[in-house]
Amino acid sequence: MTSLLLAVLTTAPIPPAPGQEAPDAPRASAVAPFVGEETFAVLHVDLSSLDIDGLARRLLAGFMTPREVDEATGGLSSWVESLREAGARSFFLVVDPADLPGLPIAVVPMTEGADAEAIGRILCGGGEGADAAFPVSWPTCATFRGAVFAGTDAALGRLRGREPVARPGFDAAFAAPGDAPVRLLIAPSDDQRRVVEEMLPALPGPLEGTPVSALSRGMRWAALSLEDQPRPTLRLAIQAADEPAARQLEDLARDGLGWVKAETGGDASMAEFARDLDRIEIRVEGNRLELVADLEQAAALVGAPLRRAREAAKRAQCVNNIKQLGLAMHNYHERHKSFPPAYSTDAEGRPLLSWRVHLLAFLEEQTLFDEFHLDEPWDSPHNAALISRMPDVFRCPSANLAEDGLTTYLVPRGESTIFPGAERVTLKEITDGTSNTVFVIDAGPDLAVPWTRPADWEAGEGDEPDLGGLFGNHPGGTNAGFADGSVRFLREEIDPGTWRKLLTIAGGEAFGPDDY
Incomplete structure (x- = not known):
């Protein structure tokens, strides 16, 4: 079939x-x-x-x-x-x-x-x-x-x-969690217990030295339930062979949680995770062991490491996006002998469309580029209809934006930057060195703009640019693409004066990577 x-x-x-x-x-x-x-x-x-x-x-x-x-x-x-x-x-x-x-x-x-x-x-x-x-x-x-x-x-x-x-074990396990809407019941057969003992004589890691029979023979069945009444609760009930077996399982549970807490204790970002481990209730009544965690606390247990993993993955994707934009900038330069202007203009000098639109052909988005009316502004009836079709490469996965079509990938705008406005800049003009000059910045969500709009981060011309709103998508700093194609993480604590040095193309400043 x-x-x-x-x-x-x-x-x-x-x-x-x-x-x-x-x-x-x-x-x-x-x-x-x-x-x-x-x-x-x-x-x-x-x-x-x-x-x-x-x-x-x-x-x-x-x-x-x-x-x-x-x-x-x-x-x-x-x-x-x-x-x-x-x-x-x-x-x-x-x-x-x-x-x-x-x-x-x-x-x-x-x-x-x-x-x-x-x-x-x-x-x-x-x-x-x-x-x-x-x-x-x-x-x-x-x-x-x-x-x-x-x-x-x-x-x-x-x-x-x-x-x-x-299978009496399953019948008893069903009765344990009550009326929980979700429950997982485990009742190994005698053959499965024997196979586990043959393959793994002793428990690994922090429980090393404890015979696996403490689990395989000490546990009759287990029931993990997700309850929502009267309080959201995650409950694990384990039926032991007898009271001494239940006490041994309790020791294993406490030792395991203690090991996890010790492993994460040195990481400040995991402090909340470690505190939540202490809130898990462990109790033994006769030959029954129960572990109980508040649902929100259980979510925090899972959430702390997952937040770190998700942010790492999002930050890596953001880095990849910016690298693609940098490569597209250089491919544009190879064809047009200059980097794209911050925006295109009409005959009267009025801004029309952002550099992001003009990079489309170099981002495998030629079909979308061909749909734009290049002689019309970004918010003309025709061009405005294309805002919702923003390519993913302009979307930082960590940016929590309320609307579609917004981007936080901005170029620094100012007379001494690579993107002074409608004027074009060439590689030869970047005398400070491409590795010392910022191309693209992943700004905070408060600075997000429609991706087709000729709007970016106004760097100004003072010694210390206003960094307000520049951070926010990634904890501790932000990703920035440099004119050599590299992407680096710039800390929130960076000195505004160092920022100014990174923005200029011909300032002649001397500084090193330790400055940012």
Whole structure:
């Protein structure tokens, strides 16, 4: 059976076999017919109570803009809403080693009013345009054992050829988190525990020396739940073999968190992360270990390192953008024997279009360049319609801008800079050296301008230029492209006088990289 085909779909649920509970029985019973002897984990999502947009805002707001959050969750939100509209109330992922490294099977129990055919189209991409709308598509769907199954032909054949088996660990794990809208249940089989022990006799890293059996035999099952009532909470419940095993697992948890805190303690930017580690509640009651973290605190735990990683990636992309602009400037110079002017003008000297427009042909955007009316200003009815089509190379990924078509990539404007206005400057005129002269600056969001507008950063002519608003996209400073094609990070603490030296093309100043 090929991808996107629906197999054995019916519009009504098949009655449960004798001895099985009805499809609307407790959730553990609803997925039990699809759990095998080697099933390792089950993810359950309560579609009827899940507020995916609200959870996403709480979890991601610390390291994503509202726009990025919407973009990140939009496809998933529409996918969940489509399942709800089709009558789905619960969604399961059943993780069995036999299905890996591919997708685990998905199970949607049938309830009154549910449309099995519509659910199958959503899960297996049978509808027109479904692949673009939904984040995941399984190759085969079928309705049996009171639910819509989605997975591979091999998984379908495996399930049809075996009887359900009892897995008490999953039943107990389902009861632990209560009514959390999202829960991940883990209950390794005896064979899986033995394989782990053979492959990894002792725990690595900070837990070195502790036998892995402390986990493989000490833990019966674990349940990680994301709760939203009465307070947003992330809860990990671990059922141990007995109370001594629970105490040993508690020690491992504290040692692991302590190691992470020690590793990050020397980094000032991770101080908040380290404090949040201390706020995680760890408690043992009998043979049950629980770790509890406030949802916002949990988001901060994830957010601190992710913010650093995301900013590093964004800063690297910003550097790449500026390098492309610098290369385009030099290619322009090679063809026209000068760098582009800061803006073009009409016969009366009135500014028309920015240098950014005139670089398009050197940024693989010839088609867009050809659409501009070069004899009209940037905000003429025709040219204004092209503002929304700003190429990505003019967009700093760290700039949080409210409108499309705005850019923070500006050139310094002034009589002694490479971009004095409508006049053109050549390489030979940069007597201070191309490695000492700024080409392009990634200004702060307050200085952003429509990319076609003949507007940039006015450097002025004083000894100390006004640096207000120049920083803001990157912590601690900003990226600047130099006339030799390099990109360097200029610190916020840079002396304004040094800035002036970097802006002039023929000032004759002497300075070194330590100055900025």
